[in-house]
Amino acid sequence: MAEPTVVVVGGGLAGIAAALRAADRGCAVTLLESRPRLGGAAFSFRRGELTVDNGQHVFLRCCAAYRWFLDRVGGTELTTLQDRLDIPVLAPGGRSGRLRRTSGVPAPAHLTAALAGYRLLSVADRARAVRGAVALRLLNPADPSLDRRTLGEYLRRHGQNDATIAALWGIVATATLNLGPDDASLALAAKVFRTGLLDSAAAADIGHATAPLGELHSVAAGAALAGAGVAVTLGARVETVGGGPVVRFRADGSVREVRPDAVVLAVPPRELFALAPALSGTAAAPARQLQTAPIVNVHVVYDRPVTDLPFAAGVGTPVQWVFDRTESSGLRRSRPGGQYLAVTVSAADDLIDVPARAIVDRFVAALAELFPRARRAEVLDAFVTRERHATFRQAAGTAPLRPGPDSGLPGVALAGAWTATGWPDTMESAVRSGVAAAQHILGVASSDLVEFAA
Structure with missing residues (x-):
């Protein structure tokens, strides 16, 4: 029996993860990327003698999917991960604080000492912060009603003031949700605080690349794709993806058309509907509203x-x-x-x-x-x-706009950090979406592919 053929459109983390998982399951995979590099939104470039990351991308110990990705592409040694959470917090005038977990203490008590000694808040506000942590730990991130509320509204309802939000909760929330607490979805915030900080003591230990991101997400990932037998075409401009499925793209000055068994569209919503207009009539259509x-x-x-x-x-x-x-x-x-x-x-x-x-x-x-x-x-x-x-824009009310891997078109799956992974738009979400897309097109149970803790 001939091996299934799969085309992955997009060479960011979601597309790379989908391609690797499909190839690992015996598919003949082609990955098409319009840029001259892999890595999507997490990349490096040269400036004189320096190699510059476009931005700082971190991960946490609880990011099981991204850590699997690092292992799969041979990039773990190009990163570092804290032995325990330790965030220096600085303010003008020489004031400072430290958010550090206590070793050997289970969650959520592992942060008690840090809150008690957090000098950027008054003693009264530190007590308020403990009340806020208890309230956040009671939330269920899967509760759909939370997405209709904002983190800021919830925190204020549970005794938090501007000082605690700015000097504590906002430090984490704004960085992970790319939105201020008064606009951010409470559901996504609950995911961040429960999974990352409050449910497991070690979950929030911070990791980051010690090499340029390009070495991880383009060089190492490219080598892993080649080793898995994935055919990567850079500079490939996909023009249309239609039913069948059929993919029409331009590469090396010529237009090609292929008819694989399945396609993974690992591109952002602003590109998705231009490539596959038929998606406007499917359950994926609400994603057009994502800002x-x-x-x-x-x-x-x-x-x-x-x-x-x-x-x-x-x-x-x-x-x-x-x-x-x-x-x-x-x-x-x-x-x-x-x-x-x-x-x-x-x-x-x-x-x-x-x-x-x-x-x-x-x-x-x-x-x-x-x-x-x-x-x-x-x-x-x-x-x-x-x-x-x-x-x-991870605002309140966006959960219904995030489709799962099923695009609604036969043989076409969706991937990207913006899809319904249950996580905020992060590298972790991107990898999870790629694995989910591979699982969908292969029609196998998650236990037969890769299963990550929620």
């Missing part, structure tokens, strides 16, 4: 070290999160003694169209408020990267 939310990253290269922290969160400052990218960028080799910091600003609607020079000036000054040594350092380079469509 997007931007992320802005500010990159600053100093002539000397200004901090010893690998990363930190900010409160009362434009700097939401800042990461030391000196090693991974190659700065240590090209300019010994310098330091490269990358600032990530989520929910960046107010910043996305601001001129780069104004953004740089604002954030160089903000970094100097947090890191006194930066005031004496020379800025060798500073620039801005923008992801206008970084994630879908």
